[in-house]
Each structure stands twice: as C-alpha cells, then as structure tokens.
Amino acid sequence: MAVSVSTVDSTSKPPGDVELPTTPDDAERRVPPPALVGGTPAAPAGFAAVKADNREGGFPTLWLIAPATLWLLVFLVLPLLGIIVFSFWDTEGGKLIADPTLEHYRDYFYTEGFFDSESRNFLTLSVFIRTLGSTFYFTALVMVLCLIVGYPIAYFLAMQVGSFKWQMALFLLCMVPFWTSYLIRAVAWLPMLGRRGLLNELLLLTGVVDKPVSFLLYSEFGYVMALVQIYVVLGVGPIFFSLAKIDKAIIEAARDMGATPFQIFREIIGPLSLPGVAIGMIFIFVMLMGEFATAVVVYGGKASTTGTVILNYYAIANYPFAAVNALMLMLAMMIGVVIILRVVDIRKEL
C-alpha cells in the first residue's frame, strides 16, 4: 500500500509545482511524521530502546541523525542565519551594502503621525504590524473552522468505519486534493464561486437572486472557505491517527458503567485525541501564517498577508526589509506554536 501511495504522489505532481519558497514549512512538514509513527502502539518500546542506547554511548544514534542534521543545517539553519544577517544590512537603491543598520526594523514598527492627533494615522499601528495581525486573524479563524469541520470527519473515519481497509481507503480519499498542485486547488474555486460560477447559476436558476451575487468570490467569505477546504485535511490526518489508536475497550467499559455519549467524549475520547488535534493545528497554523497564493487567487489580492508583503519587497529587491518581515512572521509563528504546545502537552499525552 505504501508503495502505491508514493507512486501516485510522485507522478501526479505537475512539473510546474514550485516548492522552493516554502523551505521552512517543508522542514516542518518533514519533521513530524516520526512523531506520528511514534503514536502507534509498537513505537514507545522503540523510543525507549533508542533512549537507552543513547545513554550507553549513543554512537549509532548520532550516525542515524547525522543526515537529517546536516540537511537541516545546510538548508534551514544557514539560510535562516543569512536572513537574520541580511535584515541588518543597508540598501541603496536595491544594492546591498554590508553596513549594519537598524533602519529596517525601525521602518517595520514606525508609523508616521502616530502621536499626531491631526493625522490620519493617529494611534494606528504600522501597516506591517497590522498586516501580520490580519494574517493572524485569518489563520485563527480558519483553524477554528478546520477543527469544527475536520474533527467530525476524523471521528467518523476512526470510530464509525469498522474495517481498517475501509478506513484507509476513505482516508486516502480525503487526501485526493493533495494529489494535485496547491495552486490548482485554489484556482478550482474560481469557476465555482465566480459571478458566472456554478453557485451563481444555481441561485439564478432557482430564483433566489435575480442577478449574480459577487460576495462569493474575491471576498472574505470566499477566501476563508477556500482556505478551510485546502487545509482541513492537514488537520484530519493527525486527529484520525490519535482517535484510531484509542483502545475501543475503554469506551466499551465506560458505556458498561453507564456513561453517556457526551461523558465518554468529554472524559475519554476528547482528552485522548488532543495530541492529534494539537499536531493538526500546528500544521495548519504554520501553513496558514505563510500563506500568500490563495489571497492572490481567491481574494483577488484585496488583502495583504505578510507573505505578500515579503514578495512585494522582494520584487523591488529590498531584501533586508523582506527579511525583517520574514523574521517577524517567524517570530509570530514560533509564539503561536509555543502557545499550542502549552495548551496541549504532546509529550505527556503521547
């Protein structure tokens, strides 16, 4: 089965699917799977063995992690250091000058007329902080919706579908959108939501409206809906896995002892699936904070995300300022991930 999945994945990826700009995200995506595998019953023993081995000398373990460490060092840590260094460099008309300055950080936070009660900008935060804020707002909104939509899907797969075969088949079905490029998934919304789109045709046909409505596309509504559709599966996966490993006997026992379905959920299923929820939410959070293409395609560029700001400054070759924005975004992402981890202690729960 694993073989068939990987072949499909590698062949179905269109050649134009550019993955380069998301290196940090990629790294995030690549790291978690071991944790998921660690969730299967066999793994804890393996973990313990590795730990013991580590204590006894750790030589093999060091060799095992060497490729990953090297990879991360070269493709994550070094570029990151580069970004940090660039953020302090001076620019003159697009040309980089290795002369340390804090100017770009000042520009990031500073608002002209902040203390001037006559100014249009009186007591408003800088546009870049506000952009980061709106990026965060959409991220939080979409995360909540993904949880509301995604949890029942995962629950159904793990609890209601009896056979393992069917669970896997349906789970793979959930992953179908991922077989195509990210951009195609976003673009696919256009013929659906547009003024001459499917939904509008339907509304016109049924006489609900007499002329096409435009709030569906290039609007907050359409944007959020597309984001939820694109990212919800990232949440379903981990939640499904953590639900699937719950021992059905516990639920049986609770039912025998007279617990109501709500009690079972609150006392057993809910807490036991929390690690999956947390991991899923971290996936979604990290992807959404770096989001920029959907805003362009489905929101018609009418909202700026920090991702688009970085692109805009990259486009005028102001790399240091793009770097400052990237670092602030990363800082916000780190804070977000820490908060999620604070709410759920994944290590303990696993």
Added chain:
Amino acid sequence: MTTKQKRKTERSSSRGVSRRTLMGTAAGAAAVGAIGGFPAIVRAADPIRTIGLGVSIINEIQGQASTDLGFPVRGQALGYGAMFGKMLNQNDQYEIAEGYFNDMDVFIPSKVWQPIDTTRIKEWDKVTNLSKTGKLTPESAVGQGDAPFRHLWLDENGERVDGPSRYISMVPAWHNADSIGYNPEETGRKIESWAELLHPDFAGRVALLNVPQIGVMDAAMAVEAMGIMTFKDKGDMSKAEIDELINILIDKKRADHFRAFWESFGQSVNLMVSGEVAIQSMWSPAVTAIKAEGVPCIYAFPKEGMRGWHGGLAISAKVTGKALDQAYEYINWWLAGWPGAFVARQGYYMSVPENVKKHLEPEEWDFWYEGKPAAKELPDPFDTIIVEKDEVRDGGSYWDRFKNIAVWNSLMTENDYLVKRWTEFLTA
C-alpha cells in the same frame, strides 16, 4: 509546426556540444591536431548568458540567435524581482541584461553595466527618435517619467550626460504602450478616458494591476483625468502626492469599487473572460487572449495618452575580450529584424521598425504596425492563428499610439514609501 520542430532540433544539436564533451574533445584534439570543422565547435565553447523577463527571453529567440550567430546564447527568464536582484547584485552571472529603462535610476549609479559604444552598434542611426529624443515623430508629445531618452546618454565612464553622446546605458529595443481594457457589452459605452477606471458606474467591476509602481500610475492617470487631483510629475511623485492619491484609493476600496487586483497576465485575462470585471488596467496582448475566448474586449485609447514602457539590452561591466564581441553581436542581431518580427506577433514594437518590416509578411506589417485591418488570418510567434481576417488592432498605428505617451513606467525617488502606502491600500 514543422519549422518549429526543425528549429528545435537545430537548437538542441547546437546545445549538444556541452562544455564537458568539449573539454574531452579539446584534450584529445590537442594531441591529434586540427580536425575539420573544429573551429566552429570552439566558438560554441563559450556561450553568452542573457537574463530578463519572459517578454524577450523566449527559447525560440535565443535559439535562433545561437543558430544565426554560431555561438550558444543561453537565456534565463526570471520574474521581475528575481531579475532586478540578479542584475544588480550578481553581474558576473550574465553577459547581457535585457532590462528596462524605468530601472535606470538604480542601474546607472550602480555601475554594474558598462557604457555601450554606439559606434559598435551597426544600425544605431536607424534606431528611432522615440528612445533618443522621446519624440517618435516631430509633432509627438514628450511623456513624463522614465522615458528612455532621459536615461540613455552616458560618457565613457558611465556618468550621465545631456543629449546625444557616443556612449549609452542600454540599447533601446522592445517597447509598448498600455492603457485600459474593457468589455463593451458590460460598460455599455466607449471608454475614452482614464477617468472611467474610477467611475461609480463600474463600482465592483474594476480591476487594477497589483504592481505598486505601475498600478499607482494608472490610478494617477485616472484621478488626474477626473480633475480631482493634479501631479507635478506622475513619474516622480512627492510623498504628499502619494498620500493624497492612496487616500483616495483607500476610500474607493472601502466602497467596494475594486473587484480584484491582478498580478499576472493570465489572471487579467481570466478576470475579464469570467465576467468578473468590466474594465481594468491591462497589457495589450491580453486583448487578443480575451477575444480568443470569445469575450468581446477593446483596448482603450484614452485621450489623456497612454502609459509607455521600454526595454533594451545592456552589457555587464564584467564582460571583456571575446565575450564582449559576442555581446555586441547579439545586440546587433536584435536590431537586425528577426527578433523584432517575433515580438511584433505578440504585439510589441521594436526600436528599428524598418528592419522588422523585412522579416514580416506585408499583411502582418500592415496589421501590427500600420493598424490596418488584417488582410488574412495572422499567427502569433508560435504559429497559432490569433488574428481573424479583417480584425483591426486597437489603438491605431504604431505612430499614432506613440505620438501621445502621457507617462512612462518609472521608478520614483519615493519608491519605498510608495510600496509601503500601496501595502496599506491593499490591507485597508
């Protein structure tokens, strides 16, 4: 189709001689001695590298150059930001920069390119006055902003000088003038002014280009045409002017005037084909693409004038010796007509029209340059028919179009401030 395939095989065979095979051959050849036809391969050993946008870097163009010139020309098409950054910060990574005159305020002082000696440009005299004086015809108006003639003339050290001189920053090549595209069935009237872009009649059905430097120029044309604001120089706005303009735009955006902001050519085509917008700032080749989808579209010819842009060919400061000769050969090849005819079929113009004429069929010349109805079906550069018989190109003849350039694409002194305020406009 067959010619295209032939061209492709020719190109791949010329590319087949890679540096690695050559080093092997060279090592062997040193012992064996001269082999027939060997000198031609030696020339192929040193390719020249050229970078630019997809407008001028197209496999077919650099492939044809390789065939015609006898040495490989390797093109790399980049996005605007990547191109700009690479040109500026890595001038050892290319020989030729296919750049744009609106970036010259950055490139001339940076000295990353060398002054070009016009005595080595064979047909320099034939390059029209559009780029030399700003006036294509004696009665033309001179536009505001970064017109080529304002950034053309240098001395041998690369410092700016006034008026005609022996050295230039970049050899003027492909160019065009942009305005507004609209669907006449949706607007219900002929669009003849930039003011229509902000007209309340089209609220919710308008799109702008989401490139701050250009988008703001189109918006400036609109507010000026509406008479609600004036600019000292639209090509170099002051902070106060940028503020006033962006505030007007923010109010318009909050009133839901704009349907979307497009970033790519394809997006602008989709917006009109799918019926989302009735009128938008647009690049002229989009008209053909929209009409090809069966949606009526007209490219407006506003009375205030159009917004021009001009590309050209520059040489990196690092290039010397034989590579420099090759670079000049490539530039001369560009002016000689074949590439001009190629880009003409996409709707762009060249700085030496008379040479382009030699490489176009008479019907093509009449349609693309003279603005006359097509005498027969006409193809794009890739042999797809895109012009129906009797179709007329919007905007009239080349000379009509460039007689009235209101403003040229520009890089303003306050560019950073502009981008910041544009971000605010989009976030509002």
